[in-house]
Amino acid sequence: MKVKxxxxxxxxxxxxxxxxxxxxxxxxxxxxxxxxxxxxxxxxAKRCHVSESLxxxxxxxxxxxxxxGKGYKTKELIAAxxxxxxxxxxxxxxxxxxxxxxxxxxxxxxNIPYFNIIGAFDKNAEQCGEExxxxxxxxxxxxxxVAMREKPQMAVIAIPPDGLQETVDLLAKVGIKGILSFTLSxxxxxxxxxxxxxxxAAEMExxxxxxxx
Amino acid sequence: MKVKxxxxxxxxxxxxxxxxxxxxxxxxxxxxxxxxxxxxxxxxAKRCHVSESLxxxxxxxxxxxxxxGKGYKTKELIAAxxxxxxxxxxxxxxxxxxxxxxxxxxxxxxNIPYFNIIGAFDKNAEQCGEExxxxxxxxxxxxxxVAMREKPQMAVIAIPPDGLQETVDLLAKVGIKGILSFTLSxxxxxxxxxxxxxxxAAEMExxxxxxxx
Numbered sequence: 462m463k464v465k466x467x468x469x470x471x472x473x474x475x476x477x478x479x480x481x482x483x484x485x486x487x488x489x490x491x492x493x494x495x496x497x498x499x500x501x502x503x504x505x506a507k508r509c510h511v512s513e514s515l516x517x518x519x520x521x522x523x524x525x526x527x528x529x530g531k532g533y534k535t536k537e538l539i540a541a542x543x544x545x546x547x548x549x550x551x552x553x554x555x556x557x558x559x560x561x562x563x564x565x566x567x568x569x570x571x572n573i574p575y576f577n578i579i580g581a582f583d584k585n586a587e588q589c590g591e592e593x594x595x596x597x598x599x600x601x602x603x604x605x606x607v608a609m610r611e612k613p614q615m616a617v618i619a620i621p622p623d624g625l626q627e628t629v630d631l632l633a634k635v636g637i638k639g640i641l642s643f644t645l646s647x648x649x650x651x652x653x654x655x656x657x658x659x660x661x662a663a664e665m666e667x668x669x670x671x672x673x674x
Numbered sequence: 675m676k677v678k679x680x681x682x683x684x685x686x687x688x689x690x691x692x693x694x695x696x697x698x699x700x701x702x703x704x705x706x707x708x709x710x711x712x713x714x715x716x717x718x719a720k721r722c723h724v725s726e727s728l729x730x731x732x733x734x735x736x737x738x739x740x741x742x743g744k745g746y747k748t749k750e751l752i753a754a755x756x757x758x759x760x761x762x763x764x765x766x767x768x769x770x771x772x773x774x775x776x777x778x779x780x781x782x783x784x785n786i787p788y789f790n791i792i793g794a795f796d797k798n799a800e801q802c803g804e805e806x807x808x809x810x811x812x813x814x815x816x817x818x819x820v821a822m823r824e825k826p827q828m829a830v831i832a833i834p835p836d837g838l839q840e841t842v843d844l845l846a847k848v849g850i851k852g853i854l855s856f857t858l859s860x861x862x863x864x865x866x867x868x869x870x871x872x873x874x875a876a877e878m879e880x881x882x883x884x885x886x887x
Contacts, residue, residue, distance in 0.1 A: 476880070483879045484873070486879075487873075510863070522761070545883075546883050547882055547883060547886045554878070561777060561781055562778035562779075564778075565773075565775035565777075568774055568775070568777075569875075570874065573875050614882070615881065638885040647704055647721050657880075659874065659877055660700075662696065662782075662789070662870065663693060663697065664784050664854055664872055665767070665789065665830075665854055666696045666699075666872065667693050669761065669827070671762060671852065672827065672828070672851040672866050672868055673760045
């Protein structure tokens with residue numbers, strides 16, 4: 462069982478496959494906690510709410526996994542998916558915007574061991590100085606200094622829409638490569654940065670469309 | 675310009691198209707606020723961060739939109755997309771779980787006019803009785819009574835993982851058709867209900883994978 466991503470043309474791998482790997486990872490971790498050294502293919506499929514053939518097809522992009530007729534070795538498959546996603550070592554993350562949504566997301570990601578939140582910033586003086594979940598909230602003006610020292614790779618944005626462009630530009634300037642933004646606003650994305658949005662309203666609309674089919 | 679969804683086999687429309695309609699809607703609303711009665715195809719594409727041809731292809735599923743060489747009539751296209759998504763009348767939503775994440779999501783959706791949050795529930799007595807964003811937080815034991823009276827169509831869940839199955843079963847029993855869950859846990863989904871997850875960690879992992887390509 463060898464991860465062979467490096468020998469593949471990476472852009473051939475569908476985005477949906479990569480997204481599902483995260484799901485498989487979380488389900489495999491549940492299995493590990495339950496003490497299952499091996500997870501059968503039907504059980505993993507059931508836990509992940511996908512079909513067995515889809516799991517097989519997704520994993521085929523990266524190598525050969527599974528023991529015929531038995532299933533997958535839980536620990537090995539976890540390690541392989543972690544390697545594929547690149548999360549075998551901690552990812553340094555900073556937060557911009559520490560209002561209610563920002564704080565809720567900090568609390569959420571704090572529990573996941575491979576996310577290392579190394580800084581949280583806000584423009585609102587009221588938020589600054591406070592400690593939240595063990596992280597000191599600092600004024601955004603201190604972000605460049607911290608980024609220079611700590612070299613975070615990713616940022617999460619949860620600020621009012623007006624400030625999005627300025628924040629994205631600042632993050633690009635200090636070397637952030639990927640941004641997940643809960644703030645939805647028109648923005649020109651600088652080169653060398655990937656900006657993804659979490660659009661909760663769109664998720665609700667999509668769901669509403671589906672229940673009406 | 676006529677929406678013809680009803681004459682189509684709806685399951686032929688890709689999920690990604692439906693998801694993008696929400697994005698188009700939000701970008702069109704920005705255009706409307708800016709006073710643009712007509713949005714050119716390149717401008718809409720730029721605002722939505724997609725290609726012109728993709729917008730055209732997505733809209734083709736539903737009818738003929740746009741004025742040759744000019745673009746789209748903003749108001750008309752907004753109305754058409756709202757009709758396609760079914761959000762031309764308010765959607766009744768309830769919340770289960772009013773901790774920090776639940777409250778942040780309530781605050782977020784509260785600003786969108788077609789989501790009508792008719793109830794918020796929590797098992798934690800400390801949360802109950804309080805009013806948040808104009809919505810009284812009630813004990814979950816009162817959920818069936820409220821649901822019977824108000825007939826909400828959708829629910830948002832943001833509770834500790836242990837309670838997910840019980841909550842999903844309760845929501846199915848009271849007639850909820852669609853659930854958006856921020857709680858990630860293994861769950862058996864009852865028939866006649868669609869359960870989607872918002873997996874913030876998976877979004878971060880996906881982004882991390884992409885920046886390393």
